[in-house]
Amino acid sequence: MDNLEKIVICGSISAYMEIEKVSNDLIGLGYEVKIPLSVERILKKELTIEKFTQELEEGEGHKRKIQDDVIRAYYEKIKDADAILVCNFDKNGVANYIGGNTFLEIGFAHVLNKKIFLLNPIPKGVSYVDEIRAMQPVVLDEDLGKIK
Amino acid sequence: MKITIIGSSAFREKKVKLFDRLKELGHNPVIHPHYIESVKEGRTDIMDRIAKGEHAQLKIENNYIMWYYNAIVESDAVLVVNLEKNGQKNYIGGNVFLEIGFAYVNRKKIFLFNSIPENVPYIDEIEAMEPIILYRDLEKMG
Numbered sequence: 515m516d517n518l519e520k521i522v523i524c525g526s527i528s529a530y531m532e533i534e535k536v537s538n539d540l541i542g543l544g545y546e547v548k549i550p551l552s553v554e555r556i557l558k559k560e561l562t563i564e565k566f567t568q569e570l571e572e573g574e575g576h577k578r579k580i581q582d583d584v585i586r587a588y589y590e591k592i593k594d595a596d597a598i599l600v601c602n603f604d605k606n607g608v609a610n611y612i613g614g615n616t617f618l619e620i621g622f623a624h625v626l627n628k629k630i631f632l633l634n635p636i637p638k639g640v641s642y643v644d645e646i647r648a649m650q651p652v653v654l655d656e657d658l659g660k661i662k
Numbered sequence: 663m664k665i666t667i668i669g670s671s672a673f674r675e676k677k678v679k680l681f682d683r684l685k686e687l688g689h690n691p692v693i694h695p696h697y698i699e700s701v702k703e704g705r706t707d708i709m710d711r712i713a714k715g716e717h718a719q720l721k722i723e724n725n726y727i728m729w730y731y732n733a734i735v736e737s738d739a740v741l742v743v744n745l746e747k748n749g750q751k752n753y754i755g756g757n758v759f760l761e762i763g764f765a766y767v768n769r770k771k772i773f774l775f776n777s778i779p780e781n782v783p784y785i786d787e788i789e790a791m792e793p794i795i796l797y798r799d800l801e802k803m804g
Contacts, residue, residue: 570786579790589767614759614784621760622767625731641783642756648721 518596518629518662522548522588524619525601526611527566530556533601536633539658540599548591551584585618592622597629597661600651602637610634617642624649631661663803664690665773666733668761669743670753671712674701677743680775680800684741687800691741692733694726727760734764739771739803742793744779752779759784766791773803 521540525533530553540547555561569575579585592598598619605611610632612620617640623630630651636643654660665684667677677693678701684691699705711720721727734740742762747753752774754762759782765772772793778785796802 573786575786576789579786580792585763585787585790586767614782614787617756617784618760618763618787621727621763625728625764642759644718644721645727645756645760647718648727650722 518545520546520548520595520597521631521661522591522595522598522619522623523550523601524588524598524616525550525603526605526613526616527552527556528563528605529601529603530563532603536599536601536658543658543661545661548595551582551587552578579615585615588619589622592619592628593626595628597631598623599631599654599661600633602632602634608637608639610637612637612640612646617646620646620649620651663739664692664737665739665741665803666692666730666737666761666765667741667743668730668758669745669775670747670755670758671697671709672747673743673745674709676745678702680741680743683800689803692737694729694733696724721757727757730761731764734761734770735768737765737770739773740765741796741803742772742774744774744776750779750781752776754779754782754788759788762788762791762793 523533523537533549533553534557537547537549552566556563600616602610602612620630632651632653633656635653636646667681669677674697678697681691681693696708744752744754762772774793774795775798777795778788
């Protein structure tokens with residue numbers, strides 16, 4: 515594991531079950547792991563995925579981000595970590611989907627000189643492919659053993 | 663106010679004009695020197711390479727993302743130049759979206775020259791970062 519100890523998981527909230535599994539696998543490998551606040555709340559049953567999705571569909575997604583100050587809070591978590599692991603699963607027909615919020619977190623990791631791991635390859639169906647490539651993430655092809 | 667000017671490279675001429683205008687208004691604007699070289703000194707190689715699809719490579723070679731992060735950290739505000747591009751009104755591309763994020767987490771003011779675009783996949787995030795829309799009026803920056 516070398517000096518890489520703390521990993522922040524980034525990804526779409528809709529993949530909360532997969533994120534929980536990856537988080538548990540990483541903890542099993544000895545890493546200290548942080549997961550997105552809304553995933554944490556869903557897993558603790560303080561929030562439901564239905565309510566979260568409904569907020570997004572009603573154009574209210576920004577309110578929760580402001581109320582919980584999630585963008586700045588995650589920036590601080592990334593600052594305190596050694597790496598981020600982007601859980602980019604298929605979503606709405608886009609293979610290896612990376613949404614706006616996760617893309618922003620990749621940007622934070624890049625400027626903070628943290629390692630950037632992608633669980634799956636860079637998606638082709640998003641408009642910011644050039645930027646993701648420019649930040650030179652390491653693609654794990656779902657093999658957590660490749661983290662180093 | 664020290665203001666970093668950000669926006670798609672397609673808007674470079676307007677960005678350089680706004681750079682000059684902000685100076686006239688007594689601000690201390692910051693723009694990447696490649697834009698000045700491109701617009702005022704006739705440098706063409708960078709835009710030629712972007713046209714050839716080498717944008718990702720250029721970002722790596724010139725470390726543009728980090729350059730902007732450092733410029734934003736040292737500024738009081740960012741001015742997002744969001745004009746129409748390829749039929750998309752008030753366009754904000756991925757790179758500029760990242761820079762808005764850098765400004766936000768470092769508690770800098772975020773000024774948008776025009777309104778928030780409607781057809782980008784990160785509208786929620788832009789709204790959450792509570793930008794101030796200038797409606798093309800620089801005097802509104804205060």
